[in-house]
Amino acid sequence: MRVFVTGGAGYIGSNVVKALGGKGHKILVYDNLSTGHDWAVLNGDLIVGDLADRIFLDNVIKAFRPDAVMHFAALIQVEESVREPLKYYRNNVVNSLNLLEVMRQNRIENLVFSSSAAVYGTPEKVPVNENALLTPINPYGYSKMVVEQILKDLSAAEDFNYAALRYFNVAGADYEGKIGQAYKESTHLITRALKTAKGEFGELKIFGTNYSTADGTCIRDYIHVTDLAEAHCLVMDYLLEGGQGGEFNCGYGHGFSVRDVVCAVKRVTGIDFKTEETERRTGDSPILVADNSKIRRELDWRPLYDDLEYIIKTAWEWELKLEAKVA
Numbered sequence: 001m002r003v004f005v006t007g008g009a010g011y012i013g014s015n016v017v018k019a020l021g022g023k024g025h026k027i028l029v030y031d032n033l034s035t036g037h038d039w040a041v042l043n044g045d046l047i048v049g050d051l052a053d054r055i056f057l058d059n060v061i062k063a064f065r066p067d068a069v070m071h072f073a074a075l076i077q078v079e080e081s082v083r084e085p086l087k088y089y090r091n092n093v094v095n096s097l098n099l100l101e102v103m104r105q106n107r108i109e110n111l112v113f114s115s116s117a118a119v120y121g122t123p124e125k126v127p128v129n130e131n132a133l134l135t136p137i138n139p140y141g142y143s144k145m146v147v148e149q150i151l152k153d154l155s156a157a158e159d160f161n162y163a164a165l166r167y168f169n170v171a172g173a174d175y176e177g178k179i180g181q182a183y184k185e186s187t188h189l190i191t192r193a194l195k196t197a198k199g200e201f202g203e204l205k206i207f208g209t210n211y212s213t214a215d216g217t218c219i220r221d222y223i224h225v226t227d228l229a230e231a232h233c234l235v236m237d238y239l240l241e242g243g244q245g246g247e248f249n250c251g252y253g254h255g256f257s258v259r260d261v262v263c264a265v266k267r268v269t270g271i272d273f274k275t276e277e278t279e280r281r282t283g284d285s286p287i288l289v290a291d292n293s294k295i296r297r298e299l300d301w302r303p304l305y306d307d308l309e310y311i312i313k314t315a316w317e318w319e320l321k322l323e324a325k326v327a
């Protein structure tokens with residue numbers, strides 16, 4: 001199949017491109033390289049372009065004639081979205097509209113969209129399933145929710161199939177150590193903890209210790225990026241075979257607290273680093289854990305790396321290589 005991948009030079013996109021390439025698909029990555037890297041595109045071709053540039057996008061899509069589109073290109077920092085909401089709505093919503101309009105003009109009817117567990121906000125019940133009420137608590141989560149709604153409305157109105165994959169906390173690096181999280185300003189817990197172990201930060205901040213969880217810190221469902229990449233391949237095949245799209249949670253179904261992660265990072269790296277307990281971070285939900293029964297049932301998704309220490313180990317090996325890569 002011919003697959004057009006926006007944001008394919010980023011962390012998750014590049015892992016999906018690797019997985020798609022391994023299955024023999026023909027890939028074209030479209031990325032503005034604002035946070036991605038050309039070296040991360042291990043399969044197919046890369047066009048440096050922006051989704052804001054509709055005319056260019058249209059020319060590229062016309063020439064490539066994809067069977068399906070995977071849409072990763074977006075801004076993803078929750079805290080930044082609280083400070084700069086317009087930037088998030090423009091990048092995540094308006095640019096998605098551009099892509100959808102160009103797809104429509106070119107009669108491309110299959111889309112896999114990178115959504116997020118942030119659409120759930122603070123769910124009433126955890127593990128949370130796809131039917132839960134969506135109540136995002138930050139502009140990032142709203143931006144994903146709005147795009148999901150657009151996809152739902154579009155698929156009801158015309159021939160258009162989509163799957164919105166709601167990612168929980170994606171981490172880890174591919175087992176060959178070729179690609180991983182390489183965004184310098186990453187604020188994600190595992191990345192920050194590893195960089196602290198490496199000595200890049202004096203201490204790791206633990207944001208909030210008075211949540212109503214067993215140890216007072218937030219709980220997240222950490223999923224290895226390779227398992228997530230496989231979910232994308234499965235869902236694309238499923239859509240192309242006429243499967244009924246919709247929303248799918250991507251997580252393992254159990255969570256770890258911030259303190260659990262800190263202990264695991266210290267164990268895996270063998271390095272004891274300082275932590276500092278601080279105020280809560282704005283926009284954080286206390287517990288986000290996936291009910292993944294839908295994706296297991298409908299796509300027969302069988303994750304292989306449901307092991308926090310393995311996730312951290314691959315991320316650590318990657319982190320140690322990273323300087324050479326981004327220098």
Ligand code: UDP
Binds near residue numbers: 192193205207
């Ligand atoms: N967190 C933390 N210190 C950090 C980064 C994150 O305590 O330096 C916490 C954060 O408040 C949240 C959890 O770790 O409770 C996961 O945050 P992350 O940014 O990795 O992912 P998110 O769940 O926000 O997508």
